[in-house]
Amino acid sequence: MQDVFRYIDENQNNYLEQLFxxxxxxxxxxxNLGVKECADLLMNILKDSGAEAEIFQTPQHPxxxxxxxxKAASRTLLVYGHYDVQPPExxxxxxxxxxxxxxxxxxxxxxxxxxNKGQLFSHIKAAEAIIRxxxxxxxxxxxxxxxxxxxxxxNLGPFIQDHKDLLKADACLVSDGxxxxxGRPTIFCGLKGILYLEITAKGANxxxxxxxxxxxxxxxxxxxxxxxxxxxxxxxxxxxxxxxxVRKPTETELQVIHDIPNLxxxxxxxxxxxxxxxxxxxxxxxxxxxxxxxxAGIEAGYTGLGxxxxxxxxxxxxxxxxxxxxxxxxxxxGQIKHYFETQGLVDIEIIKHSELMPxxxxxxxxxxxxxxxxxxxxxxxxxxxxxxxxxxxxxxxFTGVLGLPSVWLPLSPHDSNNHAPNENIFIEDLFKGMKIGxxxxxxxxxxxxxxxxxxxxxxKLKNSKDELxxxxx
Amino acid sequence: MQDVFRYIDENQNNYLEQLFxxxxxxxxxxxNLGVKECADLLMNILKDSGAEAEIFQTPQHPxxxxxxxxKAASRTLLVYGHYDVQPPExxxxxxxxxxxxxxxxxxxxxxxxxxNKGQLFSHIKAAEAIIRxxxxxxxxxxxxxxxxxxxxxxNLGPFIQDHKDLLKADACLVSDGxxxxxGRPTIFCGLKGILYLEITAKGANxxxxxxxxxxxxxxxxxxxxxxxxxxxxxxxxxxxxxxxxVRKPTETELQVIHDIPNLxxxxxxxxxxxxxxxxxxxxxxxxxxxxxxxxAGIEAGYTGLGxxxxxxxxxxxxxxxxxxxxxxxxxxxGQIKHYFETQGLVDIEIIKHSELMPxxxxxxxxxxxxxxxxxxxxxxxxxxxxxxxxxxxxxxxFTGVLGLPSVWLPLSPHDSNNHAPNENIFIEDLFKGMKIGxxxxxxxxxxxxxxxxxxxxxxKLKNSKDELxxxxx
Numbered sequence: 001m002q003d004v005f006r007y008i009d010e011n012q013n014n015y016l017e018q019l020f021x022x023x024x025x026x027x028x029x030x031x032n033l034g035v036k037e038c039a040d041l042l043m044n045i046l047k048d049s050g051a052e053a054e055i056f057q058t059p060q061h062p063x064x065x066x067x068x069x070x071k072a073a074s075r076t077l078l079v080y081g082h083y084d085v086q087p088p089e090x091x092x093x094x095x096x097x098x099x100x101x102x103x104x105x106x107x108x109x110x111x112x113x114x115x116n117k118g119q120l121f122s123h124i125k126a127a128e129a130i131i132r133x134x135x136x137x138x139x140x141x142x143x144x145x146x147x148x149x150x151x152x153x154x155n156l157g158p159f160i161q162d163h164k165d166l167l168k169a170d171a172c173l174v175s176d177g178x179x180x181x182x183g184r185p186t187i188f189c190g191l192k193g194i195l196y197l198e199i200t201a202k203g204a205n206x207x208x209x210x211x212x213x214x215x216x217x218x219x220x221x222x223x224x225x226x227x228x229x230x231x232x233x234x235x236x237x238x239x240x241x242x243x244x245x246v247r248k249p250t251e252t253e254l255q256v257i258h259d260i261p262n263l264x265x266x267x268x269x270x271x272x273x274x275x276x277x278x279x280x281x282x283x284x285x286x287x288x289x290x291x292x293x294x295x296a297g298i299e300a301g302y303t304g305l306g307x308x309x310x311x312x313x314x315x316x317x318x319x320x321x322x323x324x325x326x327x328x329x330x331x332x333x334g335q336i337k338h339y340f341e342t343q344g345l346v347d348i349e350i351i352k353h354s355e356l357m358p359x360x361x362x363x364x365x366x367x368x369x370x371x372x373x374x375x376x377x378x379x380x381x382x383x384x385x386x387x388x389x390x391x392x393x394x395x396x397x398f399t400g401v402l403g404l405p406s407v408w409l410p411l412s413p414h415d416s417n418n419h420a421p422n423e424n425i426f427i428e429d430l431f432k433g434m435k436i437g438x439x440x441x442x443x444x445x446x447x448x449x450x451x452x453x454x455x456x457x458x459x460k461l462k463n464s465k466d467e468l469x470x471x472x473x
Numbered sequence: 474m475q476d477v478f479r480y481i482d483e484n485q486n487n488y489l490e491q492l493f494x495x496x497x498x499x500x501x502x503x504x505n506l507g508v509k510e511c512a513d514l515l516m517n518i519l520k521d522s523g524a525e526a527e528i529f530q531t532p533q534h535p536x537x538x539x540x541x542x543x544k545a546a547s548r549t550l551l552v553y554g555h556y557d558v559q560p561p562e563x564x565x566x567x568x569x570x571x572x573x574x575x576x577x578x579x580x581x582x583x584x585x586x587x588x589n590k591g592q593l594f595s596h597i598k599a600a601e602a603i604i605r606x607x608x609x610x611x612x613x614x615x616x617x618x619x620x621x622x623x624x625x626x627x628n629l630g631p632f633i634q635d636h637k638d639l640l641k642a643d644a645c646l647v648s649d650g651x652x653x654x655x656g657r658p659t660i661f662c663g664l665k666g667i668l669y670l671e672i673t674a675k676g677a678n679x680x681x682x683x684x685x686x687x688x689x690x691x692x693x694x695x696x697x698x699x700x701x702x703x704x705x706x707x708x709x710x711x712x713x714x715x716x717x718x719v720r721k722p723t724e725t726e727l728q729v730i731h732d733i734p735n736l737x738x739x740x741x742x743x744x745x746x747x748x749x750x751x752x753x754x755x756x757x758x759x760x761x762x763x764x765x766x767x768x769a770g771i772e773a774g775y776t777g778l779g780x781x782x783x784x785x786x787x788x789x790x791x792x793x794x795x796x797x798x799x800x801x802x803x804x805x806x807g808q809i810k811h812y813f814e815t816q817g818l819v820d821i822e823i824i825k826h827s828e829l830m831p832x833x834x835x836x837x838x839x840x841x842x843x844x845x846x847x848x849x850x851x852x853x854x855x856x857x858x859x860x861x862x863x864x865x866x867x868x869x870x871f872t873g874v875l876g877l878p879s880v881w882l883p884l885s886p887h888d889s890n891n892h893a894p895n896e897n898i899f900i901e902d903l904f905k906g907m908k909i910g911x912x913x914x915x916x917x918x919x920x921x922x923x924x925x926x927x928x929x930x931x932x933k934l935k936n937s938k939d940e941l942x943x944x945x946x
Binding site: 209210216217221225227264290311320 | 691
């Protein structure tokens with residue numbers, strides 16, 4: 001791959017120029033600001049890089065699809081990313097304007113440079129470099145770039161369901177999120193699912209003087225008792241059936257925990273947390289394998305300064321459950337409703353706001369091994385393998401719906417300030433990303449060194465596709 | 474008393490003119506708007522009405538004291554009221570400007586007309602009418618008017634403690650609050666105490682992405698579990714010792730519940746409440762005799778639109794306990810702190826915001842009987858006797874600190890909109906208030922019909938002063 005790497009190194013200024021044009025185009029999906037213009041720009045970047053490209057309309061923001069095809073290639077890599085960005089506010093906390101990308105101390109600062117324009121750009125340029133140097137890529141590549149990730153990807157699922165043929169592939173690669181705080185490259189082999197609920201308890205038809213609390217049942221107490229019934233003080237979720245489908249980690253998955261530099265004590269110190277749930281040793285186990293039940297918000301009555309004595313007429317809470325395979329958000333939603341009914345909490349309204357299925361690719365899957373070896377080959381660094389992110393994302397669409405092994409390989413540092421002012425990425429990491437990407441693309445092809453040396457693994461890759469689909473269903 | 478009543482009837486226009494001047498002067502204590510000017514005005518009203526009057530400075534707003542003395546009189550009536558008012562906002566909901574009193578359909582509309590300027594004005598004019606007609610009053614009268622009631626009376630307690638001699642009296646009369654919704658005159662023989670707490674649970678030193686909920690204990694759950702441990706789902710307060718000092722209602726107090734028109738079903742219908750705690754029959758029992766533990770406010774994390782997934786770093790709640798004799802807010806504060814400690818909830822910070830002792834005057838006290846008979850004599854109406862208000866106020870300062878029997882006798886209708894736009898009072902009720910007030914003042918004197926006819930009661934009134942002091946300590 002040294003020929004391709006040399007080309008990448010020689011074209012650094014060229015890449016930065018193109019990336020900066022991409023970054024200067026706002027594409028704030030929640031504010032419908034510049035998204036269409038950015039989709040057009042991205043389509044042109046794909047075309048200029050040697051891909052066929054096409055825009056698909058959705059009910060809101062367009063999806064951009066790119067194809068790099070080689071009739072001789074037997075495998076296809078699906079690359080997912082998103083070109084929409086978070087709103088830049090609060091503007092006064094930015095050291096340089098969010099849509100005027102600026103280089104300082106080896107990093108590019110600008111909205112979307114890490115989340116996710118810079119990262120997806122690296123993979124486009126990885127493919128382009130191979131084409132420029134070798135004339136063609138050893139595997140086919142399909143780029144799937146959406147413009148609604150920061151809105152919760154409302155139309156990505158339906159699009160994928162409707163375009164399974166278009167998106168047919170052998171594996172999926174996503175560069176989004178951030179690396180382990182040690183700075184080492186990090187491979188995430190899964191994401192947690194999510195169930196986001198809004199729970200409301202109602203009392204009288206108006207707020208009342210709190211003297212009425214002697215006579216009138218309070219919706220705040222109803223909510224507090226309802227919430228307390230969801231989770232024991234020791235953290236155990238009390239919803240009957242909640243843990244039934246939790247998949248036990250494999251021996252291999254448990255083993256990798258020991259290979260990860262355990263920074264739990266540092267994190268505790270930084271966040272001023274006395275103890276982690278289960279202690280420092282349980283830090284990574286919980287991050288990868290434990291589902292959560294978190295109160296993201298709660299509100300009732302008067303919470304300003306001073307003493308207002310009010311019996312509130314309404315209380316509500318937002319709750320997010322992070323789910324692990326093979327928990328199913330829909331099923332858990334049903335369990336909660338049933339549980340509240342059996343407790344007589346019939347007056348509490350539970351609304352499902354959003355959900356995502358959990359997803360996991362086995363860490364001993366040959367595709368994961370390919371990624372791992374490619375990173376080491378391209379950068380000389382030894383990646384850390386995470387069986388799962390602690391967070392959630394649409395990974396199940398790739399593993400469960402499309403049946404692909406999928407890894408998330410962030411190029412951003414842990415302090416890239418995603419969703420915050422002064423978002424940034426190291427310039428160097430963008431070029432490393434191109435080298436990693438090009439290595440993966442070439443090695444995916446049957447003629448690559450990696451694959452020809454390990455025919456058994458190729459077979460396993462193909463077989464495991466069905467297994468994976470089963471596992472994630 | 475017909476001579477005095479006639480004088481009152483003949484001077485109605487005169488009274489309204491004077492009252493309107495008083496109402497036009499804003500006196501918003503929380504905004505420090507016009508309070509000093511209003512104190513001066515009130516002092517002059519007292520002087521013009523035949524009282525000696527004096528202003529006492531406090532750390533914030535002045536207390537106005539008035540005395541009407543008759544050397545021959547052996548008893549003194551203490552009349553408490555407050556000349557400060559609530560802020561008038563929201564202004565756009567007022568049909569006529571808050572500080573431009575206006576008459577519509579037999580009611581005066583204006584800020585403070587009910588709470589409490591109009592009501593205290595009635596008692597000043599009651600005394601004045603007696604002086605104008607009879608040259609002197611049969612009992613001495615001490616007017617105690619503060620300018621901080623709407624701020625929670627921070628300086629009233631210390632002032633009373635420091636001026637026991639100045640405030641020496643035989644009974645206390647307060648016209649504040651509102652009548653029973655049947656419209657009948659209502660006598661309240663006590664007020665609940667209050668303990669107002671702010672409870673805060675803290676987690677990490679910043680809000681975090683909710684994926685961290687798998688590793689980091691949440692202060693919101695800590696608060697929810699702490700709150701849930703305070704009260705059972707059936708409404709029973711679980712703090713050990715909480716009910717120990719709750720005084721059992723007397724047979725007489727229980728009896729009066731049956732004499733009160735039970736409007737519980739109407740109230741339920743109006744407020745759209747399915748069931749009252751303990752059912753409709755328990756409505757008045759709970760209002761008078763049951764302490765409460767109410768969550769007045771709770772807040773944590775994100776409560777806006779949409780799904781924000783955050784592990785909040787802080788959660789807090791405001792709680793008010795309405796207390797009945799002989800519960801002591803300080804003691805209960807200690808019980809809660811101890812209870813949380815025994816449960817290991819040491820991270821939860823509990824701050825006492827404010828407190829008031831509960832207070833009650835026995836409904837068979839001869840002073841209560843005097844008030845009841847005076848109302849009936851002056852208005853022809855049969856008053857309802859409430860053993861207690863459901864709300865709280867500084868009554869313990871009169872019963873517990875000064876050792877007086879005390880009744881609260883509101884002149885305002887139940888829909889007087891206290892603390893709200895379009896505050897109002899019936900004109901007719903102000904004049905009725907003057908007649909009731911003058912009757913009480915004259916009957917308090919030993920030479921009155923009421924007292925001379927019932928010497929036994931007079932003795933009891935004197936003796937019971939010590940008993941009352943004991944009961945409320």
